[in-house]
Amino acid sequence: MSDKWQPTIVGFFCNWCTYTAADLAGVSRMKYPATVRVIRLMCSGRVDPQFILKAFAGGADGVLIGGCHPGDCHYLEGNYKALRRFEMMKKLIAGFGIDEKRLRLEWISAAEGEKVKRVIEEMTQQVQELGPLDVPKIFAGWDEELDKLEEEIKKEAEEPSHV
C-alpha cells in the first residue's frame, strides 16, 4: 500500500462505453489505483448534477464522469447533455469553492481499457496534488459553533448579563 494519501473518487460510468472499458481494463489485467468507486448508469446523460454534488457533499475528493465519445453515444446524444451540464457544473462547483479539477469528464469507448487506466491514474494524481476535500469534515468544522451555545446559556444562568 502506498504511503501517499489515496483520494476517494466517485465514478459515474455509462453502461455502454466507459463501464465496458473498465471491464476491459480488468480483463486485460491492467493495474491502476483503487481510488475510483464506480456507479453504473445507462448513459452519461443520466448523470444528474445532484449526483455530483451529493458525491462531493458525501466526502468524495473527486468525481469522474465517463461517457461515450461524441457521436458514439449509445443513445445518440446523451453525452452531449452530459458535456453541457459538465461545463456549467465546473463553474458551479468553483462558485462553491471546489477546485474544478476535482470534476472530470472523459470520453472512453468500450475498447479503451488503457484509457480507463490512464485517466484514473492521472486523476488520482491530480486530486492527490489538490489534497483531501472532505466536505463532511468541513461541515463538522462549521457546526462546532453550535455546541458552544449550551455553555453560553449555562454561563448566562450563573451570571445574568444586563443590557
Added chain:
Amino acid sequence: MESNGEIRIGFYVCHCGSNIGRVVDVPRVADTMSKMPGVVVSRDYKYMCSEPGQALVEQDIKDHRLNRVVVASCSPLLHEKTFRTAVGRAGLNPFYFQMVNIREHVSWVHEDSMEATEKAIALSRAAIHRVVYHRPLETRRVDIKSSVLIVGGGIAGIHSALKLADAGVKVYLVEREMTIGGHMAKFDKTFPTMDCAACILTPKMAQVREHPNITLWTNSEVTGLDGHVGSFKATVVRHPRYVKEDLCVGCLDCIEGCVVRTSDGRSSMISVDAFRKSRSDSNGATPKVAVTKLPNEFDEGLSTRKPVYIPFPQAVPQIVAVDPNSCLQIKTGKCKQTCVERCERDAFDFTQTDTTEEIEVGAIIVATGFKTFDPHRIPEYHYNDYEEVYTALEVERMVNASGPTGGHIEMNNGQRPKSVGIVHCVGSRDFHYNRWCSRVCCMYSLKLAHLIREHTGAEIYNCYIDMRCPGKGYEEFYDRLLAEGVHFIRGRVAEILDWPMSKAEEGKLVLRVEDTLAGFVRRVPVDMVVLSTGLEPRADSEDVRRLFGISCSTGGFFLEKHPKLAPVETTSDGVYLAGCCQGPKDIPDTVAQAGAAAAEALALISRGYIEMEPNTASIDEEECSGCKSCIGLCPYNAIHFDEEKNVAVIDETLCKGCGTCVAACPSGSIKQNLFEDDQIFAEIEEVLAHV
C-alpha cells in the same frame, strides 16, 4: 414474499476460484456485510455463478425468506442475467437483485489487497443499501420480425444469408459493389488445401441469387437505421446501375457494343501505375484516367474494362452495370449508344437515380469485411516507384486463370521472373502502421510461393518475422513448402532497392533484410517482389460502426460483446458480426463465424420475442408540471405533450432507457426503473461511507 415490509437481504461474495480471492479478502467482505442493516445471510462461495452457487441463493431465499439479493462477483454485463434468473426461480422478483463488480473493477486491476478489499466492501455496501430501494419490475416482451439484414456480400455475408434463408428466414443482403463475392472471389486457390476459390464460392453465390428467401441488393448501401432489436427499420439506398435489373439477362452483348475500345490483358499494363497512383491519391475514389485505360478494379487494375461492364464473368447478379464516371452517354450525353442498340431487351435506362428502400428486420449481421493495407504508406518498399513490386492481391489476380494474365506470372516485359521475393508483415505487426498480426498473410504468402513456383519455377524468398501457421493442415503446408525448396529468411525487410552493388544485382530489385537466424544483413536480388499486405478495417468503418451503434476495438475492427463468450454479438442487441470486419481471419474462421452469427440471429428470431430490460422512464402525471423541459431531449421522440392533461407523457415502448430526461426533469417527476434517484443516492452515500 415481502412480508410486513421487512427488508431481508442475502449477500453473496464470490471467490471466482482465485480470481477475486487472491486479491480481495473475501471472507472479510462477507463478514463485514453480515453486520449491515437488513442483511440476513452473508456468505462467500468459490464460484457463485456455478449451479451450486445459484442453488445456494435459491435455497436461502426460501429458507430465510429473503426479499433482496446482492451478489458481489464479476461484471454485471457478464452474469447479471444469470443471477436475476436464479432469484426469479426462487419465486422472488428478479429485479430485487443487485450485482457488485469486484473482479473486473477490483481484483483484476488492483494489487494491494488491503485497498482492494476496502473498495470491494464499499461497493458491496453501496449495493446493499441500493437494493433496499429496488422495486419489482416486469420485463416487456417485444415481438421479433422474422427477417434479417445482412450488410456485406463477401463469403461471410453469403454464408450467413444462405444459412438463414435455408432456415426459412427472410434475408436482405446488401452489397456495396456490383457483385457479391468480396475478396474471396478474387482468389485463385485457397490454402492449405489449394482448392479453387471460384469452384467453392461461385456455387454459393448462385444459390444466393436463386434463393427465394433472399433479396439481394448490390450497388446499394444501408444509410439509416432506426428501431431496436426485434424491430429495426433500415434505409437502403440503391445506386443506379443504369440497367434495369429485371430485364438484363447478362448476355453481355452490350459490352461488346460499347464504343469505348480497350486493349486486353497484359498489354494494357500502362494503366496500372496510373491506377495505383490514382488509388493512393484519391484514397479509393474512382480513378480519373483516360476512358480507354479504365482499370478493372476487380483485377486490381491489372486489366482494363469498359464503361459498360460486369466485374467478372461469374458475378452475381449477372447484370451489367454502367460506370457513370466514364460512360460517354452519362458524362456528355453524346454517344451513339451502341450498347442500347445491342440490347435486345431494352434494359438500359440512363435516367436512373438513387432509389430508397425501407425495410424492417429483427436482426442485423454486419459483414462488411476489410481492406488491404496500402503499401504506398511504406516509402522504403517503393510500391509506387518500382513496377515489379506487387501487392499480394495483385499477384492473386495474376495467378488466377481467369485473371488479367490468364494465370501467367509475368513481369512488365512479358518475361517470367526467375526469382521472387515475398515480404511478410507489410503494414502488420509494425508500430508505425498496424500493431496487429493480420493472421492470414503467412499462409497466403506460402500459397503464393507455391503457386508462383509452380507457374514459373522461380526461386522464392520469403522474408518473415515468424511463420504463423496455426490451423488445421497449416503447419504441414509450411513443411511442404520447405520441402519444395522455397527459401525462408527470418527478418523484416528493411528496404527494397533498385541500385545494384554487384553484378548479380544488376537489373534486379534487392531486398535488404537482416537475417536474424544467420546474424547478418542480406541483400537478396530478385526479379519481382510480392508485398504481403495486412488487413485493415474499411476506411468507412467508423461510419458503419456509428450507423449500427456498435463499438470498435483499438485497431478499428468492430468489437464483439465478449471476446470469449459472445464473439459474434455486439453491445447493440440484435446486431451481430461476421468475418473480417471484426478482425483479420481466414476463410474457414470467417465461415464458422458467419454460421455463428446466423445461428445467433436465428435463435433470436425462433424465440419470437425478446424481453426488454425494464429500465424505461415514466412520468407521474400527478407530479408533472408540464414544463416540457424533457420533450426535446429524447432522441427517440418517446416523450410527447398531452394537451388535455397538460403534462408530458413517455411512451415506454419507444423509451430506450438512457435516463437523460430523468436527470433533466427539474421537478424530479420522471423516474427511471432500475436507476431511480433514491437508488443512486444510496449508492453514492455508501461508496463514500467509510471516508
Added chain:
Amino acid sequence: MSDKPKIAMYWCASCGGCEESVVDLAEDILFVVENVDIVFWPVALDFKKKDVEAMEDGSIVASFINGAIRTTEQEEMVRMLRRKSQIVIAYGSCAQTGGIPALANLCEREAILQYVYHDAPTVKNPEGTRPQLETRENGFRATLPEFHNVVRTLGQIVDVDYYLPGCPPSPKLLKEAVIVLLSGNLPPKGTVLAPDKALCDECARKETKPETMEIEAFHRPHNTPVDPELCFLAQGIVCMGPATRAGCGAACTCGNMPCTGCYGPTSRVEDQGAKILSSLMANLAPKDEEGIRKALEGIPDPVGTFYRYAVAGSLMRGKLTK
C-alpha cells in the same frame, strides 16, 4: 386563560416580509385571531423572552418561525420555541432553505464583518470598533449575540415539522396551513405545505413554451427586452419555474419577471439549483465546448442564479473556503 390553541411567531435572519405576509391575510386575519391565541409575536405584540421561558414545554400548539439562523440569539430562541411547541413550522424561504441571508455563505464571516464595519463606503468607523460579545462596565456584564460562521436553515438547528415556502409565503398558503392545523388532520411530518408540482403548472406562459428549446444564449432580464407573454426560457432568460414549487400563483411571471425560485424544490428534488442547471444545460443548443462556454457566459454567477434562496439548504451549504 383561553383554551384556543396557542400560536407563536418569531423572526430570525429575515427582512420582515414574512411578518408582512401575515398582515396580507387582510380580513382573514380576523379568522385567525378568532381561532387562535397568539402568545408570542415580537413584531406585533409585547411579549418577552421570559414569558416564553415561563411556558410549559409543548404548551404552544404551533410556532411559525421565519428567517434563517445566523446568530446565537436566533439559535437560542428557536431551540426554546422548539421545546415549547408541539409543531414548528419553518415559515418562508429563509427558514426553509436559508433565503437571501444565506447568500452570505458564499463569503467568509470575517470578510462580511470587515466590509460591514470598515470597508463599506457608507461606514465611518475611524476607531475600527467592532461589536464585542461581552463588555464589562461598572460591574455589569453586557453581552451581544455571536455572529455564526455560517447561515443555517431552521431545519439545521431544530426539528421542523412543516414548511411554508416562499419569499414570502402567499397569504393563501398561510390561511390553508392554519386551517389544516386547526383541523387536527395533520399531514405527515416534513410536509411542505404547498402544491408538489412545479410553477409551470400555474404559469400563464406555459403554453408558449416550445417543446424543443435549444437555447443558444442566456440573457438577463435587465439587459434584454422581455416579451410579456412568452415563456422566459423561450427567450433565453433563466426562469427557475420548472424547478420551483407552485403555490405563489406565478406572481413574478405575471409581473413580467422570471421566477427566481423562492418556493424551493418539489419533494422529489434534493438540490433545486442542480436540478434547474441540469434541465437548462441539457436544453442548450451548442454541442462543442467552445459554443457551450460561450452560451454559459450569460450566467456569470451560477450559484447566485440557481441558489438565490437555497444556498444554506443546498447540498453544498455554502462556499467551502478554509
